[in-house]
Amino acid sequence: MSAQPSLRSVSGAARTKDVAFRIAMLLCLTLSALVLGMLIFDVMRDGLPKLNSALVSNFPSSQSARAGLQPALFGTIWIIAVCLVFIVPVGVATAVYLEEYADASKWWNRLIEVNIQNLAAIPSIVYGILGLAFLVRGPISLGRVVLAGGLTLGLLVLPVVIISGREAIRAVPPSIREGSMALGATQWQTIWKQVLPASIPGVATGVILALSRAIGETAPLIVVGAATFITFNPSGVVGDGAGFSALPIQIYSWISQPQDEFKQLAAAGIVLLLGVLAIMNGAAIYLRNKYENKW
Amino acid sequence: MEAASPPAATLEASRTLVLGASRRRTGEAGIRALLFCAALLSVLTTVGIVFSLSKETIAFFGDVGVGKFLTGTEWSPLFADPKFGVLPLISGTLLVTAIAIVVAIPLGLGTAIYLAEYARPRTRKILKPMIELLAGVPTIVFGYFALTYFTPTVLNGLLGLDVPVFNALSGGIVMGFMVLPTVASISEDALSAVPHSLREGAFGLGANKLQVSLRVVVPAALSGIVAAVVLGVSRAIGETMIVLIAAGQQPNLTFDPRESVETITTFIAATAKGDIASGSTAYKTIFAVGMTLFLMTLAMNAIAIRFVRRYRQVYE
Numbered sequence: 001m002s003a004q005p006s007l008r009s010v011s012g013a014a015r016t017k018d019v020a021f022r023i024a025m026l027l028c029l030t031l032s033a034l035v036l037g038m039l040i041f042d043v044m045r046d047g048l049p050k051l052n053s054a055l056v057s058n059f060p061s062s063q064s065a066r067a068g069l070q071p072a073l074f075g076t077i078w079i080i081a082v083c084l085v086f087i088v089p090v091g092v093a094t095a096v097y098l099e100e101y102a103d104a105s106k107w108w109n110r111l112i113e114v115n116i117q118n119l120a121a122i123p124s125i126v127y128g129i130l131g132l133a134f135l136v137r138g139p140i141s142l143g144r145v146v147l148a149g150g151l152t153l154g155l156l157v158l159p160v161v162i163i164s165g166r167e168a169i170r171a172v173p174p175s176i177r178e179g180s181m182a183l184g185a186t187q188w189q190t191i192w193k194q195v196l197p198a199s200i201p202g203v204a205t206g207v208i209l210a211l212s213r214a215i216g217e218t219a220p221l222i223v224v225g226a227a228t229f230i231t232f233n234p235s236g237v238v239g240d241g242a243g244f245s246a247l248p249i250q251i252y253s254w255i256s257q258p259q260d261e262f263k264q265l266a267a268a269g270i271v272l273l274l275g276v277l278a279i280m281n282g283a284a285i286y287l288r289n290k291y292e293n294k295w
Numbered sequence: 296m297e298a299a300s301p302p303a304a305t306l307e308a309s310r311t312l313v314l315g316a317s318r319r320r321t322g323e324a325g326i327r328a329l330l331f332c333a334a335l336l337s338v339l340t341t342v343g344i345v346f347s348l349s350k351e352t353i354a355f356f357g358d359v360g361v362g363k364f365l366t367g368t369e370w371s372p373l374f375a376d377p378k379f380g381v382l383p384l385i386s387g388t389l390l391v392t393a394i395a396i397v398v399a400i401p402l403g404l405g406t407a408i409y410l411a412e413y414a415r416p417r418t419r420k421i422l423k424p425m426i427e428l429l430a431g432v433p434t435i436v437f438g439y440f441a442l443t444y445f446t447p448t449v450l451n452g453l454l455g456l457d458v459p460v461f462n463a464l465s466g467g468i469v470m471g472f473m474v475l476p477t478v479a480s481i482s483e484d485a486l487s488a489v490p491h492s493l494r495e496g497a498f499g500l501g502a503n504k505l506q507v508s509l510r511v512v513v514p515a516a517l518s519g520i521v522a523a524v525v526l527g528v529s530r531a532i533g534e535t536m537i538v539l540i541a542a543g544q545q546p547n548l549t550f551d552p553r554e555s556v557e558t559i560t561t562f563i564a565a566t567a568k569g570d571i572a573s574g575s576t577a578y579k580t581i582f583a584v585g586m587t588l589f590l591m592t593l594a595m596n597a598i599a600i601r602f603v604r605r606y607r608q609v610y611e
Contacts, residue, residue, distance in 0.1 A: 018505040025413065028405030029422065035472050036429055042444040043436065093333035101327055112334050115341050121526065121596040122589070123533020125560050126344060129585045133347035137573050155340050188326045216433025219535035219560065223567040248435045255439055255540055263443055270436050281431055
């Protein structure tokens with residue numbers, strides 16, 4: 001720590017306090033870093049020995065030596081695909097509406113905004129209940145299928161896409177819109193041909209972050225009925241072949257087993273999950289940095 | 296865009312331009328309506344949540360009295376002789392949340408003050424992503440960590456505590472680290488929103504960095520900090536996987552952190568996992584308990600939004 005000018009003129013006691021406070025804050029940071037480090041160390045130590053091709057290619061089994069997570073991996077890919085197809089159009093459309101069209105003095109537009117803020121803070125398991133009551137059973141009655149899981153997670157992460165989409169759209173300077181309008185383009189032409197292309201990096205970052213949240217979500221999938229023991233990969237989004245598991249569900253199922261071998265499998269699954277998340281977050285950070293401050 | 300060709304700006308062309316524009320305007324209104332529908336979906340989500348929760352909750356209260364639910368001290372809805380007292384679940388939830396918040400407030404605030412007031416830009420650039428990294432770890436990973444490392448190695452080993460495999464303490468502390476990024480980043484926003492003139496004024500009066508941070512900046516950002524803590528509480532109440540894995544699933548009316556507890560979220564996940572029949576009391580129980588959870592977090596969020604608004608109004 002370099003001495004700040006303010007420190008030179010104060011009394012010894014105040015200075016001691018200041019130093020003590022700095023140390024306390026650094027301890028806070030160190031403790032957080034330490035826990036993060038321990039967490040990664042713990043998972044790596046348990047999981048790396050089991051992280052091999054058999055883990056990815058085998059199906060779940062009651063014998064730990066033969067157990068793998070292939071259906072869970074495919075389940076996650078299917079769910080995330082459904083989620084992506086759902087959140088991109090709906091999220092971007094909502095963001096465009098709120099930024100470009102909505103008149104904030106109208107109560108219904110304010111309601112939509114407050115509502116999105118609230119949705120972002122509803123516990124994920126409540127979305128699971130919504131999925132169970134509306135998509136799996138109830139009015140839509142899809143059953144425990146990929147589509148129900150994907151849409152439930154889609155609804156859960158939609159606020160992330162909307163909020164980051166709005167920020168990206170807001171970051172496009174008004175001069176771009178004015179220029180386009182002055183050339184005779186309508187409002188929608190301006191949005192479609194100027195504003196949206198300019199905001200793609202920001203929107204893409206938000207979508208990647210939303211998906212990386214969806215990949216790790218476990219609780220809502222438990223509630224909508226992801227299977228923990230499944231011997232086939234999903235073959236569609238609805239119907240008989242669309243039962244599914246997912247990576248975090250498989251990990252949870254293995255954690256719940258009493259034997260240590262299954263805990264190691266769980267750790268290997270976690271390493272895989274964290275690896276995927278690291279790649280996705282890396283991509284998001286890369287996009288954000290590459291296209292930042294373009295204007 | 297045929298209309299935007301200035302060289303042919305005859306009277307004829309300008310008429311087609313006007314006609315073209317008005318023709319496009321009908322399409323514009325359609326697009327606007329479509330976008331509005333997409334925005335409406337988020338409102339429908341809330342309506343769907345409230346509707347599905349209330350419908351089954353009302354049915355549940357037809358089977359079990361409201362009084363029995365809210366004041367009963369025994370929770371065993373799936374037993375042959377079912378008891379529907381929700382207090383053990385609420386006490387379990389509050390116990391774990393309290394532990395998490397006791398961990399998250401000092402660490403989160405310390406981190407936020409350091410980032411906002413002390414850290415140099417370069418240090419900030421390294422530290423902020425680290426906090427975000429912690430926020431990006433799926434909760435199931437925290438659960439694994441609490442069960443396989445924190446309880447045996449830290450609590451039993453390092454601290455020598457005599458706690459069982461499943462206990463509220465381990466789940467709560469690890470959850471504190473999950474909540475920490477929420478508390479830290481919202482508090483930091485609030486601290487950074489305090490105008491520089493306040494700090495400069497205090498420095499001008501001879502205050503040192505510590506006095507400026509703790510007596511000027513923190514009080515000025517207090518409403519934002521309260522919002523951060525309240526949102527942290529809300530996240531802790533709603534968190535499922537850490538407690539499902541590490542805190543056990545024992546409905547237990549206790550405030551002893553060493554014991555195994557069941558939270559509201561744990562009960563929902565554990566019950567929904569088994570394939571229970573629609574319309575059975577067990578099925579309705581999920582919704583009644585879910586409603587309780589929803590209302591608790593809704594109250595927290597409403598308070599937080601209030602406080603956030605207050606600091607935004609003052610400084611922005």
